[in-house]
Amino acid sequence: MSDMRLERLKAIIEAYGAHAARWPEAEREAALACLDAHPEAQAWLAEARGLDDMMEAVKVVDQARAEDDQPLFEVAVERFAADFAPARNVISFPVRPRPAPVSRSIFWSAGIAAAACLAGAVLGVNLSLMGLSDLRVTSVLEQVAMIDGGN
Template sequence: MNKSMNADRFQALIDAYGASPARWPEAERRAALDFLAGDPAAQARVDQARALDDMLDCVTAVDHLRAELDQPAFEAAINRYAAEFSLANNVVRFPSPAPSRAPRRRMPWSVVWGTGIGLAACLAGAVLGVNLSLAGLSDVRAQTVLEQVAMIDTGE
């Protein structure tokens, strides 16, 4: 073990630079690697730091340019909604939600069927009435034709 590296300094080194020796300062890297090779507790500390490094590597970087472009829209939304909040006794009270509408009442099926049957009866009556009136007109026409023929035959 190197006498210039101790457990506290090694812990500070991995806390500051992580588990990868490539990130450690060049001046202390050799001493830290020697300390790591000779101390099993140091290996456990590096394993913990490596787990943290792996989690941090999964975090995506913030796109600062996009954040700056979205800032005016964000501030406008904050200003628009800030007027709806009220401050009372250092407690922010959010506006109460709009009252919900009463559920729509569904029309009972008997009304639907009754209306449909009534409309069908009206339509059938109209069709029957038109047919009967046309039949009556044809009788009137036939009577008129017969009368005209009779008038021609008699010479009137």
């Protein structure tokens, strides 16, 4: 069975993982020969190796939690922080620092400033309307005086 197709090799890697010892014994030699003959299959192997490492991390974490009830995150970081390499198709995003907490005095200050702005706007509108009504009264009185003066 030395003429294995790439589709079968990919199916074996996806089903059994990156370690050749887990592959079916009857197809192992043909799969290794196919892997050597086709360099593009190395990417599949690298992806499966990353998945195997993550599954192993979960297994180790579960065992560690059962033994001494360590937090999940700490065990995973200790086990794989030094030698973990992400796959090529993984997008990583920078971690932003958490903003400092905002004190309540800032909210009070903003509220007072907004109230002062609103009060100033209301006062300005009222004063302008008063000035406008005075102007209208004066205009009406002048018109009445002109009418009376003409007679």
